[in-house]
Amino acid sequence: MNVLVTGGAGYIGSHVLKVLTAHGHSCVAYDNLGNGHAEAVGKAPLIRADLADGDALATVMRDHKIDLVVHLAGFIEAGESVVAPGKYFRNNTIIGMTLLEAMRTAAVQRLVFSSTAAVYGEPERIPIREDDRLDPINPYGSSKLCVEFMLRAYARAYGLGCVALRYFNVAGAAPDGEIGEDHNPETHLIPLVLQVPLGVREKVMIFGDDYDTPDGTCIRDYIHVMDLADAHRLAAEAIEPGTVKVFNLGNGEGFSVRQIIATCRTVTGRPIPAEPAPRRPGDPPRLVASAEKAMTQLGWRPNYCRISTIVQHAWNWHQTHPHGYTKA
DSSP: OEEEEETTTSHHHHHHHHHHHHTTOEEEEEEOOSSOOGGGSTTSOEEEOOTTOHHHHHHHHHHTTOOEEEEOOSOOOHHHHHHOHHHHIIIIIIHHHHHHHHHHHTTOOEEEEEEEGGGGOSOSSSSBOTTSOOOOSSHHHHHHHHHHHHHHHHHHHHOOEEEEEEEOEEEOOOTTSSOOOOOSSOOOHHHHHHTTTTTSOSOEEEEOSOSSSTTSSOEEEEEEHHHHHHHHHHHHHHOOTTOEEEEEESOSOEEEHHHHHHHHHHHHTSOOOEEEEOOOTTOOSEEOBOOHHIIIIIOOOOSOOOHHHHHHHHHHHHHHOTTTTOOO
8 A cells, every 4th residue: 555654754653654664565754854853764755744734735645646644643742731732732633634634635535543542531440441431631632532533524424444543652662773762852751761871861750659559650551662553554454434443552551650660770770760750730640451452353462562672672772872863
């Protein structure tokens, strides 16, 4: 298939490109490089453009004879979304509709959409299943859920076929070391913790140590970025016209912030000072997935389930790229 990957120069997008091209798909990356890196795209063509320009987007789809869109572009920080909600609804929701209209103009009927575990809010049970209550507690989750509602409307009205993948915490890096995680500023836990042994920061902050969890810190389900990327490949093959399928992507096991820090100390063999700080707004205490549906219906099987392996691959990348894709 000819695949357009929005946000293709980003952390997840670059790994999705790597997996799709390895399986014979012809991919085009579409990214404004606001948060992405041209060096991460590999051999795929990179179109540097903004998704807000729907006409240009539709033209690219027609020119490249696109069969499928994998939509990964968007803002993802729950805490920031609480203090800047307009930024998230504009970039995630409104641009999501722009993309859907561009697809309709270009007669592209297949979409894999990057959603999030944040659509569940504070879950009623653990592990979380796809049919559980949807009640986001931050604008980030709400902005993604709005798009999920739009997908259903477009499926009914225009025959769009879509798979929405609700990510839990994505981490790690390609095992071959070619690509990895590089955000500026960095906000994800594992790379933040690894910045301490790299000498980038003196200590790591623990945002909240008074949650109702065994050690008082938030618990999250971590999924290796390559396993996540492979799920996109399988999702593309499972799309059916006029339907929206939804799948959780996680490992089904939760780790607390303190457990992640301890794992990073073990993997790196370095002391990593940690200091408590106030809670961040919009952070639920526990998010752990049931990925049984993805395993049953997509045939998806994670290859890198151990948290030590996920951290090791991240550490391998950061050691060889201490400044990310920047050479300085």
